[in-house]
Amino acid sequence: MRVVVDLSRCQGYAQCAFLAPDAFRMHGEEALMYDPNPDDSQRDQVLRAAAACPIQAILVEQLEGPAMTVEARRS
Amino acid sequence: MTSRVEALQTFKRDGRIVIVGASLAGLRAAESLRDEGFTGSLTMIGDETAEPYDRPPLSKQVLTGWVPATGTTLPRRRDVDAQWLLGTPATGLDLADNVVRLADGREVPFDRMLISTGVRARPWPVAAEAALTGVFVVRTREDAEGLQQAIAAGPKRVLIIGAGFTGSEIASICRERDIAVTVAELGSGPLVGALGAMIGEIAADMQLANGVDLRCGVKVTQLEGDAQGRFRRAHFSDGSTVDADVAVVALGGIRNTEWLRDSGLAIGPWGVACDSGCRAFDLNGLVTDDIFVAGDVARCPHPIYEYRFISLEHWANAVEQAEIAAHNMVNLQADRWPHLAIPTFWSIQFGVNIKSVGVPTFADEVIVAQGSVSEHRFVAAYGYKGRVTAAVTFNNAKWLDHYRKLIEAAAPFPPAQPTPDQPADAKPMPVDFPGPLLLSQDATVVVTGHDPSERRVTAVRP
Ligand SMILES: Cc1cc2nc3c(=O)[nH]c(=O)nc-3n(C[C@H](O)[C@H](O)[C@H](O)COP(=O)(O)OP(=O)(O)OC[C@H]3O[C@@H](n4cnc5c(N)ncnc54)[C@H](O)[C@@H]3O)c2cc1C
Ligand code: SF4
Numbered sequence: 131m132r133v134v135v136d137l138s139r140c141q142g143y144a145q146c147a148f149l150a151p152d153a154f155r156m157h158g159e160e161a162l163m164y165d166p167n168p169d170d171s172q173r174d175q176v177l178r179a180a181a182a183c184p185i186q187a188i189l190v191e192q193l194e195g196p197a198m199t200v201e202a203r204r205s
Numbered sequence: 206m207t208s209r210v211e212a213l214q215t216f217k218r219d220g221r222i223v224i225v226g227a228s229l230a231g232l233r234a235a236e237s238l239r240d241e242g243f244t245g246s247l248t249m250i251g252d253e254t255a256e257p258y259d260r261p262p263l264s265k266q267v268l269t270g271w272v273p274a275t276g277t278t279l280p281r282r283r284d285v286d287a288q289w290l291l292g293t294p295a296t297g298l299d300l301a302d303n304v305v306r307l308a309d310g311r312e313v314p315f316d317r318m319l320i321s322t323g324v325r326a327r328p329w330p331v332a333a334e335a336a337l338t339g340v341f342v343v344r345t346r347e348d349a350e351g352l353q354q355a356i357a358a359g360p361k362r363v364l365i366i367g368a369g370f371t372g373s374e375i376a377s378i379c380r381e382r383d384i385a386v387t388v389a390e391l392g393s394g395p396l397v398g399a400l401g402a403m404i405g406e407i408a409a410d411m412q413l414a415n416g417v418d419l420r421c422g423v424k425v426t427q428l429e430g431d432a433q434g435r436f437r438r439a440h441f442s443d444g445s446t447v448d449a450d451v452a453v454v455a456l457g458g459i460r461n462t463e464w465l466r467d468s469g470l471a472i473g474p475w476g477v478a479c480d481s482g483c484r485a486f487d488l489n490g491l492v493t494d495d496i497f498v499a500g501d502v503a504r505c506p507h508p509i510y511e512y513r514f515i516s517l518e519h520w521a522n523a524v525e526q527a528e529i530a531a532h533n534m535v536n537l538q539a540d541r542w543p544h545l546a547i548p549t550f551w552s553i554q555f556g557v558n559i560k561s562v563g564v565p566t567f568a569d570e571v572i573v574a575q576g577s578v579s580e581h582r583f584v585a586a587y588g589y590k591g592r593v594t595a596a597v598t599f600n601n602a603k604w605l606d607h608y609r610k611l612i613e614a615a616a617p618f619p620p621a622q623p624t625p626d627q628p629a630d631a632k633p634m635p636v637d638f639p640g641p642l643l644l645s646q647d648a649t650v651v652v653t654g655h656d657p658s659e660r661r662v663t664a665v666r667p
């Protein structure tokens with residue numbers, strides 16, 4: 131699953147690291163490092179972390195499956 | 206209905222929008238266009254073959270080895286129902302006929318278009334030296350993948366050329382992985398170009414404390430290879446040398462505007478100039494109607510900074526500007542929004558969360574406003590002609606929003622300390638926020654409102 135955190139708004143409260151420790155980790159006192167592609171088995175944890183973030187800085191993929199028909203010219 | 210309203214509705218229903226540059230700004234703009242009710246045809250043109258992916262992890266989680274370089278694909282907020290032409294660089298823009306020309310000879314017509322072609326890494330200036338095995342830049346996921354493999358192979362030493370944010374982050378990760386690092390910086394310290402000499406000194410202390418061989422005020426003059434074409438040694442302007450097997454060229458970016466050379470738009474090394482509503486300027490400085498710009502490639506005047514044109518290479522700016530551009534592409538002039546967000550930036554290095562708000566280079570004074578420099582937990586406030594224009598926090602991000610409000614309100618510098626004598630880890634307290642009339646005499650404008658739809662500039666007349 132795809133995840134991105136708006137780290138310019140993240141305040142380092144660490145709720146996410148508490149709820150989904152495999153995907154979100156604190157680095158030093160308040161810097162957040164996260165896995166932008168956590169395994170689907172972590173889906174529930176990650177969704178709970180996203181819901182708990184006090185500033186809603188965590189965006190989780192809203193779609194399932196490939197949503198685009200890509201015409202790639204180069205290989 | 207007036208004819209203008211009718212024309213807009215027809216355009217929103219059946220119009221053609223082309224976005225050139227399919228990365229962060231391009232993707233977020235496409236999503237916002239659909240959110241705004243645009244149901245016409247949308248074409249995304251990108252020269253990279255991958256779906257839009259996120260770059261900040263490339264110099265952080267990817268290099269630590271935690272996350273694979275291919276694992277940073279951006280989450281989609283919604284389906285954008287676009288035609289994606291990836292691996293297909295745009296090579297020209299014809300404003301007489303409103304078509305984008307592609308490298309493969311095709312032409313894509315449009316009614317409105319967005320330019321979001323970003324920047325690329327500035328390469329090492331000597332091509333033969335740049336081509337040595339072991340010499341890297343970091344902008345794309347392929348770059349990061351190559352560098353991650355080189356770091357994982359356990360090099361004897363990594364040389365980093367340029368101690369800006371990216372170079373410093375990479376130095377930090379090498380030290381975390383216990384790899385010897387030399388950082389060469391022409392300026393007086395790391396981050397000096399972006400944050401000034403005071404922060405530069407603190408950043409230098411951090412690097413030294415973490416065992417970086419930091420060399421400031423020197424220039425790398427030559428990258429030397431062995432007979433197999435592998436990088437082995439770097440020569441410096443002071444006559445010294447360093448033996449290393451990996452060199453990371455972190456000398457900033459070049460804006461991707463070459464494809465617009467004959468377009469008649471106002472382009473240059475600083476990017477594509479646009480108004481605060483993201484409409485591009487032409488060569489004469491006249492604003493165009495149908496060409497919009499967002500993200501790292503945009504250069505836009507900011508009222509808070511004396512209407513000077515500012516180019517930013519900040520993640521949040523790319524997102525916010527893309528949303529403003531998208532809104533304005535499908536609205537009439539009277540309903541357009543200005544891009545007034547105060548710039549924000551973050552970097553993670555040596556275990557410290559560094560953040561900034563405002564434009565630190567737009568300042569004539571700086572003070573440590575809160576906290577303790579020696580503990581690397583503080584806020585530095587920047588001022589220009591007696592008003593607050595920026596703030597930088599080290600492990601003190603909770604204060605950033607407070608300083609953003611001071612900047613928007615043109616609050617006097619030096620700022621009043623929000624928590625005198627309190628330890629820096631005290632809980633944030635509500636701050637008494639002065640209204641525009643109490644503010645600095647020199648300011649001419651303040652920003653009010655929170656949502657993009659409400660944000661406006663108000664003139665201050667003392
Ligand atoms: C290693 C690294 C670390 C970073 N860390 C941070 C950070 O910690 N904090 C922060 O705030 N910001 C950070 N940034 C900056 C942030 O990633 C950028 O601000 C953001 O990517 C800008 O998005 P953009 O869409 O405007 O441009 P880009 O991401 O540069 O995308 C532009 C796209 O357009 C494509 N393109 C270019 N020319 C053409 C053409 N002629 N035709 C078709 N397509 C074209 C490019 O290939 C690219 O895919 C970092 C950047 C890098 C590289
Ligand atoms: S919960 Fe939100 S604010 Fe807190 S660390 Fe996680 S992302 Fe940042």
